[in-house]
Amino acid sequence: MDRYTVEYLPAALDDLTSIFNYILESSQNRTTAERYxxxxxxxxxxxxxxxxxxxxxxxxxxNLRMAVFERSAVILYVVExxxxxxxxxxxxxxxxxxxxxxxx
Numbered sequence: 001m002d003r004y005t006v007e008y009l010p011a012a013l014d015d016l017t018s019i020f021n022y023i024l025e026s027s028q029n030r031t032t033a034e035r036y037x038x039x040x041x042x043x044x045x046x047x048x049x050x051x052x053x054x055x056x057x058x059x060x061x062x063n064l065r066m067a068v069f070e071r072s073a074v075i076l077y078v079v080e081x082x083x084x085x086x087x088x089x090x091x092x093x094x095x096x097x098x099x100x101x102x103x104x
Contacts, residue, residue: 004048006084015089016040022091043069044086051079
């Protein structure tokens with residue numbers, strides 16, 4: 001079985017920082033924010049177990065796929081060769097479709 005490598009693109013890393021800061025501010029608890037981000041990273045890494053298991057979203061970008069995390073975040077990624085590129089992570093009620101379309 002081929003193993004995929006998960007790579008976080010700069011926008012996804014920025015998203016993770018924003019999510020961490022939001023949870024930290026909301027909860028006033030660093031441990032809560034850290035645990036949430038740890039679980040989110042684990043979910044991203046598990047995409048490598050079934051890279052084509054996410055929902056294809058070609059209308060949002062070439063080869064773009066989507067995975068859901070705890071019904072509270074959407075992970076967008078692309079699969080190329082043996083690499084999974086996490087492109088964005090949107091949390092809460094963000095309208096990620098509108099955000100992605102405005103970036104084009």
